[in-house]
Amino acid sequence: MTSHTSDGTVAWPADLAAEFRRKGYWEDRTLGSYIHETADRLPEKIALVDGDVRITYSELASRMDAAAERLLQLGLKADDRMMVQLPNGWQFTVLTLACFRAGIVPVMALPAHRKYELSFLTDLSESRAIAVPDVIKDFDHQALAEELAASVPSLDMVLVSGAANPLNARLEEILAPGADPAGARTRLDASAPSPDAPALFLLSGGTTGLPKLITRTHNDYAYNIKATSVPTNVTEDTVYLGTLPASHNFPLACPGILGILFAGGRVVMLPGPEPRKAFAAIEREGVTLSAAVPAVAQRWIEHQEETGGNQLASLEVIQVGGSRLPDEIARKVKPVLGSTLQQVFGMAEGLINVTRLDDPEDVICTTQGRPVSEADEVRIVDEAGNDLPDGVPGSILTRGPYTPRGYYRAPEANARAFTPDGWYASGDIVERRPDGNLIVQGRDKDMINRGGEKISAEEIESLVYRIEDVTMAAAIAMPDEVLGEKLCLYITVKPGAEVTLEQIQTLLHETGVAAFKIPEHLVVVDELPATKVGKINKKELRADIAERLASASAHSK
Numbered sequence: 348m349t350s351h352t353s354d355g356t357v358a359w360p361a362d363l364a365a366e367f368r369r370k371g372y373w374e375d376r377t378l379g380s381y382i383h384e385t386a387d388r389l390p391e392k393i394a395l396v397d398g399d400v401r402i403t404y405s406e407l408a409s410r411m412d413a414a415a416e417r418l419l420q421l422g423l424k425a426d427d428r429m430m431v432q433l434p435n436g437w438q439f440t441v442l443t444l445a446c447f448r449a450g451i452v453p454v455m456a457l458p459a460h461r462k463y464e465l466s467f468l469t470d471l472s473e474s475r476a477i478a479v480p481d482v483i484k485d486f487d488h489q490a491l492a493e494e495l496a497a498s499v500p501s502l503d504m505v506l507v508s509g510a511a512n513p514l515n516a517r518l519e520e521i522l523a524p525g526a527d528p529a530g531a532r533t534r535l536d537a538s539a540p541s542p543d544a545p546a547l548f549l550l551s552g553g554t555t556g557l558p559k560l561i562t563r564t565h566n567d568y569a570y571n572i573k574a575t576s577v578p579t580n581v582t583e584d585t586v587y588l589g590t591l592p593a594s595h596n597f598p599l600a601c602p603g604i605l606g607i608l609f610a611g612g613r614v615v616m617l618p619g620p621e622p623r624k625a626f627a628a629i630e631r632e633g634v635t636l637s638a639a640v641p642a643v644a645q646r647w648i649e650h651q652e653e654t655g656g657n658q659l660a661s662l663e664v665i666q667v668g669g670s671r672l673p674d675e676i677a678r679k680v681k682p683v684l685g686s687t688l689q690q691v692f693g694m695a696e697g698l699i700n701v702t703r704l705d706d707p708e709d710v711i712c713t714t715q716g717r718p719v720s721e722a723d724e725v726r727i728v729d730e731a732g733n734d735l736p737d738g739v740p741g742s743i744l745t746r747g748p749y750t751p752r753g754y755y756r757a758p759e760a761n762a763r764a765f766t767p768d769g770w771y772a773s774g775d776i777v778e779r780r781p782d783g784n785l786i787v788q789g790r791d792k793d794m795i796n797r798g799g800e801k802i803s804a805e806e807i808e809s810l811v812y813r814i815e816d817v818t819m820a821a822a823i824a825m826p827d828e829v830l831g832e833k834l835c836l837y838i839t840v841k842p843g844a845e846v847t848l849e850q851i852q853t854l855l856h857e858t859g860v861a862a863f864k865i866p867e868h869l870v871v872v873d874e875l876p877a878t879k880v881g882k883i884n885k886k887e888l889r890a891d892i893a894e895r896l897a898s899a900s901a902h903s904k
């Protein structure tokens with residue numbers, strides 16, 4: 348088996364890398380080393396809580412190293428990739444850390460992904476192993492992983508959390524504490540990966556048809572974690588509740604699970620953000636910090652308004668990001684939840700902006716903050732690439748010590764999303780205020796942001812064209828009170844043909860597409876509006892669906 352991780356990645360120019368080192372942004376350490384540092388300092392402190400499971404720092408370090416060695420003994424080696432598709436739980440965290448220690452590169456799949464996404468990602472990353480739960484909500488992840496192993500040539504190892512059938516390795520055994528922690532540590536230190544090597548692959552939110560892999564190195568990700576920990580005020584007293592899917596950059600590293608473990612705080616993991624369970628966990632563990640997408644923040648606010656009560660007394664800060672938080676909801680956070688709001692405008696590709704905890708109310712409630720690092724470069728430009736003055740919305744471009752210079756093995760996407768001098772264009776339309784704070788005004792990328800989960804319009808359209816009777820298809824965002832946006836599909840069909848929403852949903856479901864990407868509304872029209880250059884005019888379609896929804900709701904009143 349050849350190893351391809353290092354080709355296909357785009358490195359920072361050498362002079363910049365040297366500067367990042369000189370300035371201390373890159374410390375030339377691996378991510379696992381920070382866990383050992385905390386464990387040496389606070390061995391008996393609780394690091395990780397998942398239901399009844401409570402893991403101290405010394406136990407976490409022991410499990411991490413023992414698991415790293417067991418993975419290597421199973422035949423994996425440094426630079427091999429492993430698909431990780433696990434729900435929020437201690438297993439996710441220990442396995443991810445073990446991969447960092449062994450130099451195995453985890454590919455951060457989402458629990459919601461199905462065959463369509465997993466087979467594509469496994470193939471692209473040439474993953475040798477996949478870690479999955481057994482069965483969740485009637486879905487047999489183990490069976491799907493076995494199916495993938497039979498069809499993807501590189502994939503020869505299935506690790507199962509829970510009830511592994513005899514075919515597969517049981518993840519919990521791999522993640523058990525070791526008999527010789529000191530020995531394992533010495534051995535793994537001796538064969539530690541290069542800090543410039545990929546530590547993990549994050550998934551891109553998707554603007555083009557196929558998902559892309561974002562290589563994050565130990566150096567750049569460690570800095571991402573440290574830089575986001577400062578404005579969130581993370582200390583060893585921080586108790587963090589992780590309810591968003593942990594494989595997202597936001598709950599993983601902004602500062603998220605890893606930031607709290609680096610600082611010696613306590614991480615409490617829950618499989619989802621359901622308010623009753625989340626509030627009980629906050630009360631029980633004395634949670635001080637959590638992260639939510641706007642839809643979750645809104646649910647928490649509603650729940651608190653309905654139930655009253657004092658369960659959130661310890662919750663000092665709630666971070667909200669992933670999609671635009673409406674100002675009117677932002678204004679409710681402090682009065683209702685009693686916590687300071689931190690808006691987070693971030694991306695798996697790097698740049699993280701946050702409002703500061705001591706910012707004026709107006710900044711916290713109406714902006715998405717400013718970069719976490721002095722080394723983050725941000726430009727707001729017009730269509731010709733000219734810099735725009737403050738107050739004028741334009742496309743955001745960014746570079747910096749934790750914003751990679753390209754996707755993994757994606758020269759075409761790189762040519763579109765990165766300028767030759769390394770600026771990443773996220774596709775967001777942003778206005779910069781004179782005080783430096785950014786406001787996300789919209790976007791010029793063909794994506795639907797469904798409550799923080801990103802859906803590429805092109806990916807869905809290409810699947811819908813598999814229905815022969817469909818002549819044209821356009822996936823667009825339609826406004827939704829709860830999720831912000833949902834996926835709406837406009838189609839034209841062959842004369843006399845009939846295509847229903849149910850038919851499309853069934854097709855996508857059977858193709859093995861993640862449920863959050865399946866269209867929730869269909870409009871069949873005679874003709875799709877075109878722009879001057881002959882492309883489908885999606886702006887007009889977005890206006891059309893907004894109008895249709897408004898008149899439908901007026902009629903129902």
Ligand code: OOB
Binds near residue numbers: 773
């Ligand atoms: C986070 O990361 P991704 O990679 O899932 O998505 C990035 C995109 C941004 O380009 C932007 O379009 C949108 O999500 N976004 C926001 C936003 N935060 C993200 N749009 C408006 N307002 C916000 N506050 O979503 C992500 C990564 C790290 C931290 C937080 C979020």
